[in-house]
Amino acid sequence: MQRSRCTVLSGSMGDAIRFMKPVNVFPSVETILHCLGWMRQSLVAYCRLPILQLIRPSNPGRTRAGRIRRLPRAIATTCCMLMAANASALPAQEPNAVADIRSVLQSQQEAWNRGDIDGFMNGYSRSASTVFVSEDSVKRGWENVRERYREKYADRAKMGTLIFSDAEVTLLASDAAVVLGRWSLQRAKDHPHGRFTLIFKRLPEGWRIVHDHTSAAAKPK
Template sequence: MTKNLSGGCMMLLLTACATTRPAAVQGPIRQVLTTQAAAWNRGDIPAFMEGYWRSDSLVFLGRKGPTYGWQQTLDNYRRGYPDAAAMGQLAFSDLHITPDGPQAAHVVGRWHLTRPTAGDIGGHFLLVFRQVKGQWVIVADHTNNE
């Protein structure tokens, strides 16, 4: 009985993942990242943050450890990037978007800030996206510097 129940649950999970059309997930997620980069590049951190889940359960994992919550993440970005020179121009590349079901996906990629006066920086990231109230948002962000 338990074997049949486990097998049935596994088949249900595999069917849910198999029926997720990658394009149906990838396009909207690429749009979130494009919109974020455009907001960053015009110096608008609050608009950049619209790509994140506005929740106390948002988690951002960086070099200083985890930060929980949308507001705390916004505050950290504002402290770390106080002006346009510190922000520079953001580019995302090498994006690998993998659907994890009809309402979840993860993205692995690279980020790069071109900053003529402050020096360029960049690194890699792993983002977890979920569809919340019909919108794709980042619910977890693990970003590192090179």
């Protein structure tokens, strides 16, 4: 079997003309595998390191200067492809998804302000894995979270008037989102308020809260 000759180009991006040093080698199995894996491995290394290694078939009709002149174009093309791939992998801020999540928060606020805790709890996933964290307490499961609200806000005076504000919705994927916002209660004798971080998941019944971390601001002295 006749083995063809390859050229290994190794160089520094800072000075391609001076440091490009072709070395003629006969490809082994490892070299061929390296060639096949070049798109997957070497280009990723280029993005992080100042050293680039290329393996390409040698062509006596091409001059070294010609290969070097084409190198920047290849690098630019590859970088564009990588950036496009990364951009396409990021979730888009779908207007409908954001609006649906805001609608869940609005429905919770309205249910709370008419004294309907069960209606408020419709915004949570009815799952044993639903989590509510507040201060040093962790409640797991939709039923336990509902019981926590019923015990702490046993009557309309304690429930007060709920206001959600400054809600920032960020999609993490097509079926997941995180919401950062503020909450406050208008009550006759006090005005508790604080922050919340919610993780929403798109379920068959719609967007629902699967993780709630709510904190209260320190009471004024």
